[in-house]
Amino acid sequence: MTARVPLLDQHTAPAASVAAIEQIQTAFGVVPNMFRAVANSPAALQSMWGSFGALGGGTISAQLGEKIAVAVADRNRCEYCLAAHTALGRKAGASAEEMAAAQAGLSNEPKTAAALGFAVKVVEARGQLSDTDVASLRQVGFSDEEIVEILAHVALNLF
Numbered sequence: 001m002t003a004r005v006p007l008l009d010q011h012t013a014p015a016a017s018v019a020a021i022e023q024i025q026t027a028f029g030v031v032p033n034m035f036r037a038v039a040n041s042p043a044a045l046q047s048m049w050g051s052f053g054a055l056g057g058g059t060i061s062a063q064l065g066e067k068i069a070v071a072v073a074d075r076n077r078c079e080y081c082l083a084a085h086t087a088l089g090r091k092a093g094a095s096a097e098e099m100a101a102a103q104a105g106l107s108n109e110p111k112t113a114a115a116l117g118f119a120v121k122v123v124e125a126r127g128q129l130s131d132t133d134v135a136s137l138r139q140v141g142f143s144d145e146e147i148v149e150i151l152a153h154v155a156l157n158l159f
Contacts, residue, residue: 017045020045
């Protein structure tokens with residue numbers, strides 16, 4: 001697939017994007033193409049990178065965040081996203097089988113299954129959720145803070 005905007009690095013990006021690119025390089029060991037494309041806009045890069053950092057310090061686990069990411073990637077038919085987030089999920093401690101199930105929106109763990117089902121519904125229903133959808137998360141023990149973070153993970157992975 002050809003990039004529709006230039007893929008920038010610390011030498012070709014606007015000066016305002018360089019610090020974030022260097023932070024991303026340090027965090028991942030490479031700068032993923034997604035960030036290289038977004039670096040064309042310092043504001044967009046700061047927003048995306050800041051969101052990743054903020055959610056990384058949230059209340060839901062990195063593993064659940066990556067499972068949500070692969071479920072969203074599957075619905076978006078984004079092979080690049082699927083590969084990247086599967087690797088990150090494995091790094092967070094999920095098995096290959098767990099990540100494959102998450103891609104389908106499934107889990108053997110009831111709380112994770114509820115979160116994935118909710119995330120898939122957000123994508124497929126374009127955010128048109130019912131009170132019952134939210135109540136299903138509360139029934140398995142998710143707090144309002146965690147529910148909002150699940151939504152934020154979905155939104156970030158739709159970026």
